[in-house]
Amino acid sequence: MEAWRALVTSHAAVTERVQRALTAADLPPLSWFQMLSAVKRSPTGRPRMSELADWLTLSRGGITKLVDRLQEAGYLQRVDCPEDRRSLQAELTPAGEKMLAEMTAVYEAELERHLRTMTAEEAGLIKAALEKVTGSTCDSACDSAHGAAAAA
Amino acid sequence: MEAWRALVTSHAAVTERVQRALTAADLPPLSWFQMLSAVKRSPTGRPRMSELADWLTLSRGGITKLVDRLQEAGYLQRVDCPEDRRSLQAELTPAGEKMLAEMTAVYEAELERHLRTMTAEEAGLIKAALEKVTGSTCDSACDSAHGAAAAA
DNA sequence: TGAGAATATTTGCTACGGCAACTATTATAG
DNA sequence: CTATAATAGTTGCCGTAGCAAATATTCTCA
Numbered sequence: 001m002e003a004w005r006a007l008v009t010s011h012a013a014v015t016e017r018v019q020r021a022l023t024a025a026d027l028p029p030l031s032w033f034q035m036l037s038a039v040k041r042s043p044t045g046r047p048r049m050s051e052l053a054d055w056l057t058l059s060r061g062g063i064t065k066l067v068d069r070l071q072e073a074g075y076l077q078r079v080d081c082p083e084d085r086r087s088l089q090a091e092l093t094p095a096g097e098k099m100l101a102e103m104t105a106v107y108e109a110e111l112e113r114h115l116r117t118m119t120a121e122e123a124g125l126i127k128a129a130l131e132k133v134t135g136s137t138c139d140s141a142c143d144s145a146h147g148a149a150a151a152a
Numbered sequence: 153m154e155a156w157r158a159l160v161t162s163h164a165a166v167t168e169r170v171q172r173a174l175t176a177a178d179l180p181p182l183s184w185f186q187m188l189s190a191v192k193r194s195p196t197g198r199p200r201m202s203e204l205a206d207w208l209t210l211s212r213g214g215i216t217k218l219v220d221r222l223q224e225a226g227y228l229q230r231v232d233c234p235e236d237r238r239s240l241q242a243e244l245t246p247a248g249e250k251m252l253a254e255m256t257a258v259y260e261a262e263l264e265r266h267l268r269t270m271t272a273e274e275a276g277l278i279k280a281a282l283e284k285v286t287g288s289t290c291d292s293a294c295d296s297a298h299g300a301a302a303a304a
Numbered sequence: 305t306g307a308g309a310a311t312a313t314t315t316g317c318t319a320c321g322g323c324a325a326c327t328a329t330t331a332t333a334g
Numbered sequence: 335c336t337a338t339a340a341t342a343g344t345t346g347c348c349g350t351a352g353c354a355a356a357t358a359t360t361c362t363c364a
Contacts (some may be wrong), residue, residue, distance in 0.1 A: 003275035004166075004263055006282040011163045012209035013155075013286050031320085049343060057164035062321045064344055069320095086329045086342040112154055117284040123155035126275055130158040132269040133166050201313060214351045216314055221350095232341085238312040238359045310361070319352085324345105331340070 014114045022112040027103050034101040036075060036108055038075060046089035070148050075099050128135070166266045173262040179255050180225070187218055188227060191242050198241035200233060227251050258304040 024112055038055045039047055042118050047055070051061045051097035070076040081087035092100065115123075171182050177255070180303040190207045191199055219242055227248035233239035241279045244252065267275075 001260065003270070003279035003282075004267060005158065006279045006286065007163060009209075010282040010286045011159060016161075029320095050341090057161075057168055060343065061323075065321075068344095081296055081342090083340075088343070095264050100243065102345080105197075111153065115156060115285060118155070118281050118285075122277065122281040125156045125274065126281060127155040129274040129278060130155075130162040133267060134158065134162045135269075145324050149316075150205065181350095202311090212313065212354050213315080217350075220314095233312095236312075236360075240313070289341075306364090310359105312359080313357085315354105315356075317348085317353090317355105320350090322349085325346090325347105326345075327341080327343085329340105331338100333338080334336090 017114055018052070018107060018110045018118060021106050022103065025102075027106060031066060032075070033100070033103040033107055034075075035070055035090075036092065036096055036103065039076065039092050039096075040100060044089075046079065046126070047093050048087050048089055050087075052090060054059070093143050169266055170259060170262045172254065173258050177258050179258060180251070183218060184222060184227070185252070185255040185259055187222055187242075188244065188248055188255065191208070191228065191244050191248075192252060196241075198231065198243050200239050200241055202239075204242060222248070 005027075015030065022030060022033070032143070034056055035052070039045070042051070049063050049067065050060065052058075052067075053060050053149055056063070059064070067076060067078065071078060075093055076090050077089045077093055079091050081089050157171060166175060167182065174180070174182060174185070186208055187204065190204055191197070192205070201215050201219065202212065204210070205212050208215070210218070214300055219230065222292050227245055231243050233241050233287075239255045270278075
Protein backbone atom coordinates (compact mmCIF):
# COMPACT_ATOMS: atom_id res chain seq x y z
CA MET A 1 0.00 0.00 0.00
CA GLU A 2 2.81 2.37 0.87
CA ALA A 3 4.66 1.16 -2.18
CA TRP A 4 1.67 2.18 -4.26
CA ARG A 5 1.63 5.61 -2.70
CA ALA A 6 5.33 5.95 -3.51
CA LEU A 7 4.59 4.94 -7.06
CA VAL A 8 1.80 7.44 -7.48
CA THR A 9 3.89 10.22 -5.99
CA SER A 10 6.99 9.57 -8.04
CA HIS A 11 4.91 9.17 -11.16
CA ALA A 12 3.26 12.53 -10.63
CA ALA A 13 6.52 14.24 -9.76
CA VAL A 14 8.52 12.92 -12.69
CA THR A 15 5.68 13.39 -15.15
CA GLU A 16 5.33 16.99 -14.15
CA ARG A 17 9.05 17.52 -14.65
CA VAL A 18 8.98 16.00 -18.07
CA GLN A 19 6.01 18.19 -19.00
CA ARG A 20 7.89 21.28 -17.95
CA ALA A 21 11.01 20.20 -19.77
CA LEU A 22 9.00 19.82 -22.95
CA THR A 23 7.30 23.21 -22.69
CA ALA A 24 10.64 24.77 -21.79
CA ALA A 25 12.02 23.36 -25.04
CA ASP A 26 9.04 24.75 -27.00
CA LEU A 27 7.83 21.28 -27.77
CA PRO A 28 4.29 19.84 -27.78
CA PRO A 29 2.82 18.32 -24.62
CA LEU A 30 3.52 14.87 -23.25
CA SER A 31 0.32 13.43 -24.66
CA TRP A 32 1.61 14.11 -28.16
CA PHE A 33 4.82 12.28 -27.37
CA GLN A 34 2.91 9.34 -26.00
CA MET A 35 0.78 9.21 -29.13
CA LEU A 36 3.69 9.52 -31.53
CA SER A 37 5.73 6.90 -29.74
CA ALA A 38 2.77 4.54 -29.51
CA VAL A 39 2.36 4.77 -33.27
CA LYS A 40 6.06 4.25 -33.75
CA ARG A 41 6.15 1.25 -31.43
CA SER A 42 3.25 -0.42 -33.15
CA PRO A 43 4.32 -3.69 -34.82
CA THR A 44 2.80 -2.60 -38.11
CA GLY A 45 3.58 1.09 -37.76
CA ARG A 46 -0.10 1.77 -38.46
CA PRO A 47 -2.13 1.08 -35.34
CA ARG A 48 -5.89 1.39 -35.32
CA MET A 49 -7.65 4.00 -33.25
CA SER A 50 -8.92 1.45 -30.78
CA GLU A 51 -5.48 -0.04 -30.32
CA LEU A 52 -4.19 3.39 -29.49
CA ALA A 53 -7.00 3.84 -26.99
CA ASP A 54 -5.93 0.68 -25.21
CA TRP A 55 -2.22 1.46 -25.23
CA LEU A 56 -2.60 5.03 -24.06
CA THR A 57 -5.41 4.18 -21.60
CA LEU A 58 -7.55 6.84 -23.18
CA SER A 59 -11.20 6.78 -24.21
CA ARG A 60 -12.19 6.44 -27.87
CA GLY A 61 -13.35 10.02 -27.98
CA GLY A 62 -10.11 11.18 -26.47
CA ILE A 63 -8.15 9.36 -29.15
CA THR A 64 -10.22 10.90 -31.91
CA LYS A 65 -9.47 14.39 -30.66
CA LEU A 66 -5.82 13.77 -29.95
CA VAL A 67 -5.29 12.34 -33.42
CA ASP A 68 -7.23 15.31 -34.82
CA ARG A 69 -4.74 17.70 -33.25
CA LEU A 70 -1.68 15.75 -34.36
CA GLN A 71 -3.07 15.43 -37.82
CA GLU A 72 -3.78 19.14 -38.05
CA ALA A 73 -0.21 19.76 -36.88
CA GLY A 74 0.97 17.53 -39.71
CA TYR A 75 2.56 14.84 -37.57
CA LEU A 76 0.08 12.07 -38.22
CA GLN A 77 -2.29 11.00 -40.96
CA ARG A 78 -5.28 8.69 -41.00
CA VAL A 79 -5.38 5.96 -43.61
CA ASP A 80 -8.28 3.64 -44.31
CA CYS A 81 -7.89 0.15 -42.95
CA PRO A 82 -7.89 -2.37 -45.80
CA GLU A 83 -9.41 -5.25 -43.78
CA ASP A 84 -12.18 -3.32 -42.10
CA ARG A 85 -13.78 -0.30 -43.68
CA ARG A 86 -15.05 0.93 -40.32
CA SER A 87 -11.56 1.30 -39.07
CA LEU A 88 -8.81 3.84 -39.55
CA GLN A 89 -5.10 3.58 -38.99
CA ALA A 90 -2.76 6.28 -37.79
CA GLU A 91 0.53 6.73 -39.56
CA LEU A 92 3.52 8.95 -38.81
CA THR A 93 4.36 11.58 -41.38
CA PRO A 94 8.01 12.52 -41.96
CA ALA A 95 7.42 15.63 -39.85
CA GLY A 96 5.99 13.36 -37.18
CA GLU A 97 9.09 11.19 -37.20
CA LYS A 98 11.22 14.26 -36.83
CA MET A 99 9.17 15.66 -33.99
CA LEU A 100 9.18 12.31 -32.24
CA ALA A 101 12.95 12.23 -32.36
CA GLU A 102 13.20 15.71 -30.88
CA MET A 103 10.77 14.95 -28.11
CA THR A 104 12.41 11.63 -27.35
CA ALA A 105 15.71 13.37 -26.73
CA VAL A 106 14.19 15.72 -24.17
CA TYR A 107 12.06 12.98 -22.66
CA GLU A 108 14.90 10.56 -22.14
CA ALA A 109 17.26 13.21 -20.86
CA GLU A 110 14.73 14.30 -18.27
CA LEU A 111 14.00 10.75 -17.25
CA GLU A 112 17.66 10.00 -16.82
CA ARG A 113 18.01 13.08 -14.66
CA HIS A 114 15.32 11.96 -12.29
CA LEU A 115 15.85 8.24 -12.26
CA ARG A 116 19.59 8.35 -11.80
CA THR A 117 19.22 7.30 -8.17
CA MET A 118 17.94 3.95 -9.34
CA THR A 119 20.35 1.11 -9.97
CA ALA A 120 20.01 -1.20 -12.93
CA GLU A 121 18.97 -4.04 -10.64
CA GLU A 122 16.28 -1.97 -9.02
CA ALA A 123 15.01 -0.96 -12.42
CA GLY A 124 14.92 -4.59 -13.49
CA LEU A 125 12.99 -5.62 -10.41
CA ILE A 126 10.52 -2.81 -10.76
CA LYS A 127 9.97 -3.56 -14.38
CA ALA A 128 9.33 -7.23 -13.68
CA ALA A 129 7.05 -6.62 -10.72
CA LEU A 130 4.98 -3.98 -12.46
CA GLU A 131 4.65 -5.89 -15.68
CA LYS A 132 3.18 -8.71 -13.64
CA VAL A 133 0.66 -6.23 -12.30
CA THR A 134 -0.28 -4.91 -15.71
CA GLY A 135 -0.49 -8.40 -17.12
CA SER A 136 -2.80 -9.55 -14.38
CA THR A 137 -5.01 -6.52 -14.77
CA CYS A 138 -6.54 -8.22 -17.78
CA ASP A 139 -7.32 -11.33 -15.73
CA SER A 140 -8.86 -9.20 -13.06
CA ALA A 141 -11.04 -7.60 -15.67
CA CYS A 142 -12.26 -11.01 -16.66
CA ASP A 143 -12.88 -11.94 -13.04
CA SER A 144 -14.72 -8.73 -12.64
CA ALA A 145 -16.87 -9.28 -15.70
CA HIS A 146 -17.55 -12.82 -14.59
CA GLY A 147 -18.55 -11.69 -11.14
CA ALA A 148 -20.89 -9.08 -12.55
CA ALA A 149 -22.45 -11.61 -14.91
CA ALA A 150 -22.93 -14.04 -12.06
CA ALA A 151 -24.52 -11.33 -9.95
CA ALA A 152 -26.87 -10.30 -12.73
CA MET B 153 13.75 3.35 -19.30
CA GLU B 154 11.67 0.22 -19.77
CA ALA B 155 11.07 0.16 -16.05
CA TRP B 156 9.63 3.63 -16.34
CA ARG B 157 7.36 2.59 -19.12
CA ALA B 158 6.15 -0.31 -17.00
CA LEU B 159 5.52 2.12 -14.18
CA VAL B 160 3.52 4.50 -16.33
CA THR B 161 1.49 1.67 -17.81
CA SER B 162 0.67 -0.01 -14.53
CA HIS B 163 -0.13 3.33 -12.94
CA ALA B 164 -2.59 4.17 -15.68
CA ALA B 165 -4.16 0.73 -15.63
CA VAL B 166 -4.64 0.49 -11.88
CA THR B 167 -5.76 4.09 -11.56
CA GLU B 168 -8.42 3.54 -14.16
CA ARG B 169 -9.65 0.46 -12.32
CA VAL B 170 -9.87 2.32 -9.05
CA GLN B 171 -11.80 5.11 -10.73
CA ARG B 172 -14.29 2.64 -12.10
CA ALA B 173 -14.61 0.89 -8.76
CA LEU B 174 -15.45 4.20 -7.12
CA THR B 175 -18.07 5.20 -9.67
CA ALA B 176 -19.51 1.69 -9.54
CA ALA B 177 -19.94 2.16 -5.79
CA ASP B 178 -21.63 5.55 -6.34
CA LEU B 179 -18.77 7.35 -4.69
CA PRO B 180 -17.01 10.60 -5.66
CA PRO B 181 -14.03 10.55 -8.03
CA LEU B 182 -10.48 9.64 -7.14
CA SER B 183 -9.41 13.28 -6.89
CA TRP B 184 -11.78 13.72 -3.95
CA PHE B 185 -10.27 10.74 -2.23
CA GLN B 186 -6.78 12.08 -2.77
CA MET B 187 -7.77 15.42 -1.35
CA LEU B 188 -9.55 13.98 1.68
CA SER B 189 -6.74 11.61 2.49
CA ALA B 190 -4.14 14.34 2.05
CA VAL B 191 -5.98 16.47 4.59
CA LYS B 192 -6.27 13.51 6.92
CA ARG B 193 -2.59 12.64 6.59
CA SER B 194 -1.50 16.18 7.32
CA PRO B 195 0.46 16.37 10.60
CA THR B 196 -1.79 19.16 11.86
CA GLY B 197 -4.96 17.91 10.24
CA ARG B 198 -5.36 21.39 8.74
CA PRO B 199 -3.04 21.76 5.76
CA ARG B 200 -2.78 25.01 3.84
CA MET B 201 -3.88 25.29 0.24
CA SER B 202 -0.33 25.47 -1.02
CA GLU B 203 0.70 22.40 0.95
CA LEU B 204 -2.13 20.53 -0.68
CA ALA B 205 -0.99 21.76 -4.06
CA ASP B 206 2.44 20.30 -3.43
CA TRP B 207 1.23 16.99 -2.05
CA LEU B 208 -1.33 16.40 -4.79
CA THR B 209 0.94 17.75 -7.54
CA LEU B 210 -1.81 20.11 -8.60
CA SER B 211 -1.71 23.79 -9.51
CA ARG B 212 -2.90 26.42 -7.04
CA GLY B 213 -5.93 27.17 -9.14
CA GLY B 214 -6.74 23.49 -9.33
CA ILE B 215 -6.65 23.21 -5.55
CA THR B 216 -8.96 26.19 -5.15
CA LYS B 217 -11.56 24.60 -7.37
CA LEU B 218 -11.23 21.12 -5.93
CA VAL B 219 -11.64 22.44 -2.40
CA ASP B 220 -14.58 24.50 -3.60
CA ARG B 221 -16.34 21.35 -4.73
CA LEU B 222 -15.55 19.39 -1.58
CA GLN B 223 -16.67 22.28 0.55
CA GLU B 224 -19.92 22.60 -1.33
CA ALA B 225 -20.45 18.88 -0.82
CA GLY B 226 -19.93 19.42 2.89
CA TYR B 227 -16.82 17.29 3.26
CA LEU B 228 -14.32 20.07 3.88
CA GLN B 229 -14.30 23.54 5.32
CA ARG B 230 -11.85 26.40 5.02
CA VAL B 231 -10.62 28.02 8.21
CA ASP B 232 -8.50 31.14 8.42
CA CYS B 233 -4.88 30.49 9.19
CA PRO B 234 -3.97 32.11 12.51
CA GLU B 235 -0.32 32.79 11.65
CA ASP B 236 -0.84 34.21 8.17
CA ARG B 237 -3.99 36.00 7.19
CA ARG B 238 -3.32 35.42 3.50
CA SER B 239 -3.59 31.72 4.00
CA LEU B 240 -6.44 29.30 4.52
CA GLN B 241 -6.48 25.82 5.96
CA ALA B 242 -8.63 22.92 4.91
CA GLU B 243 -10.30 20.84 7.56
CA LEU B 244 -12.34 17.65 7.37
CA THR B 245 -15.94 17.85 8.49
CA PRO B 246 -17.55 14.83 10.17
CA ALA B 247 -19.23 14.03 6.87
CA GLY B 248 -15.82 14.25 5.23
CA GLU B 249 -14.35 11.77 7.70
CA LYS B 250 -17.19 9.41 7.01
CA MET B 251 -16.85 9.71 3.24
CA LEU B 252 -13.11 9.24 3.47
CA ALA B 253 -13.62 5.99 5.36
CA GLU B 254 -16.04 4.73 2.74
CA MET B 255 -13.78 5.62 -0.12
CA THR B 256 -10.74 4.16 1.61
CA ALA B 257 -12.47 0.81 1.87
CA VAL B 258 -13.15 0.68 -1.87
CA TYR B 259 -9.75 2.11 -2.73
CA GLU B 260 -7.79 -0.38 -0.69
CA ALA B 261 -9.87 -3.32 -1.78
CA GLU B 262 -9.32 -2.44 -5.41
CA LEU B 263 -5.61 -1.92 -4.88
CA GLU B 264 -5.28 -5.24 -3.15
CA ARG B 265 -7.06 -6.89 -6.05
CA HIS B 266 -4.60 -5.55 -8.55
CA LEU B 267 -1.38 -5.64 -6.60
CA ARG B 268 -1.81 -9.12 -5.25
CA THR B 269 0.82 -10.42 -7.70
CA MET B 270 3.41 -8.40 -5.85
CA THR B 271 5.28 -9.93 -2.93
CA ALA B 272 5.99 -7.98 0.23
CA GLU B 273 9.68 -7.87 -0.61
CA GLU B 274 9.00 -6.49 -4.05
CA ALA B 275 6.74 -3.87 -2.56
CA GLY B 276 9.43 -2.89 -0.08
CA LEU B 277 12.05 -2.58 -2.78
CA ILE B 278 9.79 -0.56 -5.02
CA LYS B 279 8.84 1.72 -2.20
CA ALA B 280 12.48 2.34 -1.27
CA ALA B 281 13.62 2.88 -4.85
CA LEU B 282 10.79 5.23 -5.74
CA GLU B 283 11.03 7.24 -2.56
CA LYS B 284 14.65 7.86 -3.45
CA VAL B 285 13.47 9.19 -6.79
CA THR B 286 10.87 11.47 -5.27
CA GLY B 287 13.31 12.70 -2.66
CA SER B 288 15.94 13.54 -5.23
CA THR B 289 13.43 15.36 -7.38
CA CYS B 290 13.74 18.31 -5.04
CA ASP B 291 17.52 18.33 -5.46
CA SER B 292 17.10 18.19 -9.19
CA ALA B 293 14.82 21.16 -8.99
CA CYS B 294 17.52 23.06 -7.17
CA ASP B 295 20.11 21.98 -9.73
CA SER B 296 17.76 23.09 -12.42
CA ALA B 297 17.18 26.48 -10.84
CA HIS B 298 20.91 26.86 -10.35
CA GLY B 299 21.65 25.97 -13.93
CA ALA B 300 19.04 28.42 -15.19
CA ALA B 301 20.43 31.16 -12.99
CA ALA B 302 23.94 30.46 -14.23
CA ALA B 303 22.76 30.50 -17.83
CA ALA B 304 20.96 33.82 -17.37
C1' DT C 305 7.58 54.00 9.10
C1' DG C 306 6.86 53.32 4.13
C1' DA C 307 7.70 51.67 -0.66
C1' DG C 308 8.31 47.76 -3.13
C1' DA C 309 9.25 42.78 -3.56
C1' DA C 310 7.53 38.39 -2.38
C1' DT C 311 3.85 35.12 -1.09
C1' DA C 312 -1.09 32.93 -0.61
C1' DT C 313 -5.14 32.46 -2.79
C1' DT C 314 -8.78 33.29 -6.16
C1' DT C 315 -10.81 34.23 -10.86
C1' DG C 316 -11.46 34.12 -16.07
C1' DC C 317 -10.20 32.02 -20.08
C1' DT C 318 -8.86 28.09 -22.53
C1' DA C 319 -7.66 23.26 -23.57
C1' DC C 320 -8.16 18.53 -22.78
C1' DG C 321 -10.67 14.16 -21.76
C1' DG C 322 -14.88 11.29 -20.55
C1' DC C 323 -19.50 9.86 -21.54
C1' DA C 324 -23.47 9.06 -24.15
C1' DA C 325 -25.72 9.50 -28.53
C1' DC C 326 -24.97 8.96 -33.47
C1' DT C 327 -23.28 6.94 -38.13
C1' DA C 328 -21.15 3.43 -40.76
C1' DT C 329 -19.69 -1.09 -41.35
C1' DT C 330 -19.27 -6.04 -40.16
C1' DA C 331 -20.83 -10.29 -37.87
C1' DT C 332 -24.57 -13.43 -36.41
C1' DA C 333 -29.08 -15.78 -36.52
C1' DG C 334 -32.99 -17.39 -38.66
C1' DC D 335 -30.79 -13.03 -47.85
C1' DT D 336 -32.48 -10.03 -44.20
C1' DA D 337 -32.96 -8.42 -39.57
C1' DT D 338 -30.53 -7.79 -35.52
C1' DA D 339 -26.69 -7.32 -32.77
C1' DA D 340 -22.02 -5.97 -32.26
C1' DT D 341 -18.03 -3.08 -33.40
C1' DA D 342 -15.11 1.26 -35.07
C1' DG D 343 -15.05 5.76 -35.05
C1' DT D 344 -16.82 10.65 -34.49
C1' DT D 345 -19.48 14.48 -32.37
C1' DG D 346 -21.63 17.48 -28.65
C1' DC D 347 -21.83 18.61 -24.06
C1' DC D 348 -19.86 18.92 -19.64
C1' DG D 349 -16.48 18.74 -15.83
C1' DT D 350 -11.83 19.49 -14.55
C1' DA D 351 -7.12 21.50 -14.49
C1' DG D 352 -3.54 24.85 -16.06
C1' DC D 353 -1.98 29.49 -16.78
C1' DA D 354 -1.78 34.31 -16.26
C1' DA D 355 -3.79 38.33 -14.14
C1' DA D 356 -5.84 40.25 -10.00
C1' DT D 357 -6.29 40.80 -4.83
C1' DA D 358 -4.81 40.60 -0.18
C1' DT D 359 -1.29 40.15 3.05
C1' DT D 360 3.42 39.77 4.76
C1' DC D 361 8.37 40.57 4.37
C1' DT D 362 12.56 43.52 3.47
C1' DC D 363 15.25 47.25 3.92
C1' DA D 364 16.25 51.97 3.95
